[in-house]
Amino acid sequence: MAGAIIENMSTKKLVIVGVILLIFQVLSFLVGGLIAPSPTTAVHYLATKCVDNRKHLQRTKLFMPWGPNQCEKIRDFDEAMGKQIKADDIVFAVHMPMPNKDMSPWFQFILVILQFDIAFKLVNPIEEGAIATIDVSLAFRDDTFSEWTEMAHSIEHRKLSCIFSTAKAPENEGRHYECDLLPFMEMGSVAHKYYLINIRLPVNEKKRINVGxxxxxxxxxxxxxxxxxxxxxxxxxxxxxxPSILIIMIWYWRRITLMTRPPVLLEKVIFALGISMTFINIPVEWFSIGFNWTWMLLFGDIRQGIFYAMLLSFWIIFCGEHLMDQTQRNRFSVYWKQVGPIVFGSFCLFIFDMCERGVQLKNPFYSIWASDVGTELAMAFIIVAGICACLYFLFLCFMVFQVFRNISGKRSCLPAMSKARRLHYEGLIFRFKFLMLVTLACAAMTVIFFIISQVNEGHWHWGNYTVQVNSAFFTGIYGMWNLYVFAIMFLYAPSHKQYGDEQSNGDLGVNSGEDAQLTTTITHVDGPTVLYKMTGKEAQE
Known part of the structure; x- marks a missing residue:
């Protein structure tokens, strides 16, 4: 029967393939480290205080902080009190980006964090559990002459979390509280050049709106x-x-279909892994440059979630199918206890994402972090996801340990073989162990990347917007996924070389006779052999 390429390819060719893959892996890190800038940039904006002098009119006008049609401004609230301007008549205006600059679709998304500068006053302190009610509007335009077009309007509530580090005494009046940053807005596309944000803080003492x-x-x-x-x-x-993953995937499946037997479970799972890698690779993001596809962030999360689920499931099945003493193999139902939690966790991740980014498709000011329940839920998700990822990695290490232990037990038969045959199988064992160690390394980097990406996103919402992950890490991990999938499909594709039992035994000078054959494989007996076959006579010798 035809074995896999990993067992039939010469050591020299395998080393060449490994070196080429290693070079591409180094290049993927260098691309991010030497060519690409930091993944994200944080820009600070100070809102301009505009005055709305219109009386008895619906407040639909948008106020521009600078330019030819700029609003009437005030420096501070003391000036507003001197001019008898009510709080309801003050509009905080922010133009994005700064003057003489413009936004670009290449920015892909905008996440905006809000911070209040609040001064301490004995007569007007911050009450416990104070909630700020924000009347906010978002508008856009693509040149400096056209009118602003409102794209979103909402009334949001944000709970203040502020501390005053010194004594609350008269001599300390005027000092500012230390307030946490608040989630404010997130957009999944940047299709326009200019954006304008108008914020009002309406006051209604009877309804306790913006009081305290x-x-x-x-x-x-x-x-x-x-x-x-x-x-x-x-x-x-x-x-x-x-195209590289797509081509190797087509080539791999073509080789599988040329076999006289149907594909086994491991071969099917490898093909499914190639499909998921192709799905996450397809650069549909190019369309976001010309189209206002606000759902691209959500779509990207879904693609990444599908790939994570497929990759984690593949590693479980990959190790399980290589447990030589496992009696039941080549059936997906055998792995439902391991794969089931992965699918369930991925589904929970999808629901969690829909609860925020799904709603943001209609209201960019919505944030699950805005409420206590949502914040606790988001924090719990990040913590649980990190713990589960670590537990998964430990379980994967245990499965690899079991595989290695089984191989060590079978190696006791090797000294009885002829020298040529023993060296052949020792080489196969080394190749397999090396591939398993590479799998563990890939799994470790994937778990680290998942945890860091979740924590980094959380830091954005918590306000630590200076936390950034180096571009080399993003491009390196992404390149690692592609190279690993490419290597698995290439090495586990059926070889064109035919190694039947008679041919194999004849080449190595082994007497097959009528002895019962003891077959030990790392995958399924009908699939790629990947390790070695020994006759009963050889085992006895």
Whole structure:
């Protein structure tokens, strides 16, 4: 029967393939480290205080902080009190980006964090559990002459979490509270050049709206977006890697279909892994440059979730099918206890994502982090996801240990063989162990990347917007996934060389006779052999 390429290819050719893959892996890190800039940039904005002098009119006008049609401004609230301007008539205006700059679709997304500058006043302190009610509008335009078009309007609530580090005494009036940053807005595309945000803080003492939130001096925003240079490098990588995985996947399945037997479970799972890798590779993000596809962030999360689920399931089945003493193999139902939790966790991840980014398709100001329950849920998700990822890796290490232990037990038969045959099988064992160690390394890097990406996203919402992961890590891990999938499909594809029992035994000078054959394989007996076959006579000798 035809074995897999990993067992039939010469050591010299395998070393050449390994060196080529290693070079591409190093290049994937260098692309991010030397060519691409940091993945994201944080830009600080200070809101301009505009005055709405219109009386008895619906407040639909948008106020521009600068330019030819700029609003009437005030410096602070003391000036507003001197001019008898009510709090309801003050609009905090923020133009994104800064003057003489414009936004770009290459930015891919915008995440905005809000911070209140609140001064301490004995007569107006921040009450326990104070909630700020924000009347906010978002508008866009693509040139500096056209009118603003409102794209979203919402009334949001944000709970204040502020501390005053010094004594609350008269001499300390005017000092600012230390307030946590608040999630404010997230958009999944940047299709327009200019954006305008107008924020009102309406006051209604009867309904306790914006009462007990202290004396707000200023509103600051932090806009976080993906760097355009990193986006171009990322798109280029996806465009380059997509055809390579697609071609190897077609070649792999063609070799499987040429076999006289039906494909076994491991071969099917490898093909499914190639499909999931192709799905995440396809650079549909190119369309986001010309179209306002606000759902691209959600779609990207779904693609990554499918790939994670397939990759984690593959590793479980890959190790399980290589347990030589496992009596039941080549059936997906055997792994439902291991794969089931992975599918369930992926489904929970999808629901969690839909609860935030799904709603943001209609209301970009919605955030699951805005409420206590949502924050606790999001925090719990990040912690549980990290713990589960670590437990999964430990379980995978245990399965690999079992495989290695079984192989060590079978190696006791090797000294009885002829020298040529023993060296042949020792080489196969070494190849297999090396591949398993590479799998563990890939799993470890994937788990680390998953945890860091979840924590990094959490840091954005917690306000630590300076936390960034180096571009080399993103491009390196992404390249590692592609190279690993490429290597698995190449090495586990059926070889064109035919190694039947008679041919194999004849080449190595082994007497087959009529002795019962003891077959030990790392996969299924009908699939790639990948390790060795021994006759009963050889085992006795």
């Amino acid at each position: 939130i202290g004396e707000i001096k200023d509103i600051r925003l932090v806009g976080i977006h993906q760097n355009g240079g990193f986006t171009k490098v990322w798109f280029a990588m996806k465009t380059f890697l997509t």
